[in-house]
Amino acid sequence: MPSIAELRAETQPDWLLARPGAEHWAGRLYMRRLSPYLTRLVLPTPLAANGVTALMIPAGLLGALCFTFAGIWPAVLGVLFIQLQLLLDCSDGEVARWRKQFSPAGVYIDQLAHYSTEAAIPAAIGVRADGGWDSIGGWTALGLLASVLILFLKSETHLVQYALGRSDRPAPAAEPSAEPAAPRLLPAIRPFQAVEGSLLALVAAVADSLADGLDGSRILVVALAATAGVAVVGHLAAILASGRLK
Secondary structure: OOOHHHHHHHHOOHHHHHOOOOOOHHHHHHHHHHHHHHHHHHOOOOOOHHHHHHOHHHHHHHHHHHOOOOOHHHHHHHHHHHHHHHHHHHHHHHHHHHHOOOOHHHHHHHHHHHHHHHHHHHHHHHHHHHOOHHHOOHHHHHHHHHHHHHHHHHHHHHHHHHHHHHOOOOOOOOOOOOOOHHHHHOHHHHHHOHHHHHHHHHHHHHHHHHHOOOHHHHHHHHHHHHHHHHHHHHHHHHHHHHOOOO
16 A cells, blocks of 8 residues: 555656646645545555546536535535545546556546536526526526537537547647646636536525525526637637637
């Protein structure tokens, strides 16, 4: 059984934490301090790195489900589930680096977890803004619109890699993953990520509770849909203007 210090040295190399945009701010700030302890628990088990990654999907979706319910405590629970997803996201790579288990399947599952969670959170807030599952209406539809726009936004980035591959051209060396360039080009993309989205959902739940209503959630749904629409157009324009597809 490796020590925590040995795990950090082997699974958290300097280049990992220095990757521009690829490491979430919460990972650098605190989660990488905690993740070796989970990794150390996983290593003696038969759970593979891809298995740890797969656990991100139910963690994220359960977190989003919590945001459909009114009140502060369901929102707090939702934030905790999203934090668990982030912890798993840090630990799966550490397990892979320690065991030398690397595969495209891990990347695929990881992206699937992020896609599903980040699309589910706005839809969940929309359900809460409508008053819950027994009163689904226009606010839920607006949340679903925000979800579709977020998926469209992420697709814009990933389709760059697809287009270059179909054209037999290498992906840009400065972009090791599909996400890093987006926040640099358009800061408004950040609220659509799971950690930030969950914290915004909690703030809206607190506002709902203080005002004894649903205005906080409704304002957030409107803001997410509006900013997602602007982001889709702005991100597409930035990609086309960058020359990467010429």
